[in-house]
Amino acid sequence: MPQKPGRHFLQIPGPTPLPERVAQAISRSTIDHRGPEFAQLTLGIFERLRTVFGTTGPIAIYPSSASGAWEAAL
Numbered sequence: 001m002p003q004k005p006g007r008h009f010l011q012i013p014g015p016t017p018l019p020e021r022v023a024q025a026i027s028r029s030t031i032d033h034r035g036p037e038f039a040q041l042t043l044g045i046f047e048r049l050r051t052v053f054g055t056t057g058p059i060a061i062y063p064s065s066a067s068g069a070w071e072a073a074l
Contacts (some may be wrong), residue, residue: 033063 009017018026031038046059053059062069 049059050056
């Protein structure tokens with residue numbers, strides 16, 4: 001069977017094909033979560049989250065899975 005040019009689109013439950021911009025983004029080097037670049041990134045995220053949640057109060061991000069956050073809350 002001849003192959004069509006371009007990316008193949010799967011119409012099954014999984015795996016999910018990635019948009020090209022996502023594939024390019026995940027191919028970049030990771031940022032050290034304890035380094036200054038990550039700290040700067042989170043400051044910008046905090047400001048945007050204040051807008052999303054409509055608050056001027058402090059924002060907290062819990063570095064864990066969702067189940068880890070639930071355990072910490074309990």
